Amino acid sequence: MESPIQQYLEELLAEVQDLGSGAPYNVHPAGREPRPGDFGICLATVDGRVYSVGVADQEFSIQSISKPFSYGLALADYGFEAVDEKVDVEPSGDPFNQISLAQDTGRPANSMVNAGALAVAGMIRGGGGKSAVRRIVDTYSRSAGRKLSSSRSVFDVEIRQSDRNHALTYLLSSVGIIENDPTRALEVYLRQCAVQVSCRDLALMAATLANGGSQPLTGEQVFEIDVVERVLSVMMTSGMYDDAGAWVSSVGMPAKSGVGGGTLAVLPGQAGLAVFSPPLDGHGNSVRGLETCRRLSTDMEMHFVRSA
Ligand code: GLN
Secondary structure, three states, rough: OOHHHHHHHHHHHHHOOOOOEEEOOOOOOOOOOOOOOOOOOEEEOOOOOOOEOOOOOOOOOOHHHHHHHHHHHHHHHHHHHHHHHHHOOOOOOOOOOOOOOOOOOOEEEEOHHHHHHHHHHHHOEEEEOOHHHHHHHHHHHHHHHHOEEEOOOHHHHHHHHHHHHHHHHHHHOOOOOOOHHHHHHHHHHHHHOOOEEHHHHHHHHHHHHHHHOEOOOOOOEEOOHHHHHHHHHHHHHOOOOHHHHHHHHHHHOEEEOOOOOEEEEEEOEEEEEEEEEEEOOOOOOOOHHHHHHHHHHHOOOOOOOOOO
């Protein structure tokens, strides 16, 4: 017999599928146009059960959903104090690519907007015979529980259409937030954005955070609990950019979106949720991703106030 969760997800997929608004991100390699109708929902519990409906295994670019995981890696590498010196933990309410740097120090508001994520990418170093990018991709892979890789063709297209990110990186370098080659920081950042994941991978990455940093399938402790706590706090207030306030009041889960069409949400102690649907609203958040999370939060009483 089909589980009630599976059945619920199937009904939810059918209901939200009809939402036809929004447009997919228009930066992609030729022949790899996102299909607006693709739609998948996956839920992974902290004890390793994975429920999926719709397009669950097709790969797409992780994009900004990479930001919390790289932030976690930088926190583990350098400790809170050193990372906080470079990136603040304040919600900016800004669009993701806003030039949002503090007047006095040049410090980005948080690690979920591009400025903060570029500062974080600039901090991460290679080690143990691995490049910085390798270490980042390894961290994502350990969170997903399978080997992931970064797409060269996605990177090649993005770096040519990244004037704003170039500008941000050089600004960060001019105020000393990025201490080494700014071009290298941008490259690391865009390679992390080009990591290919499926909806299922994202649900498991979310479940790793929900499970206090321990990957539900492999049992590996990918992040320490204090790092997870910090990452989830920043996701809660800043994960959805200038839509973050509306998100917290209507959904109430720490979450992160990416222009690749992914949305990841965490129900601490219980489950990770991921949605894949390419059409985006004006904030760069997936239209169906948002609606799915909203409905799930109401139907399953996932809002942090309600479930307290
Ligand atoms: N690569 C994109 C950028 O840096 C990622 C943005 C996003 O997913 N919101 O502009």
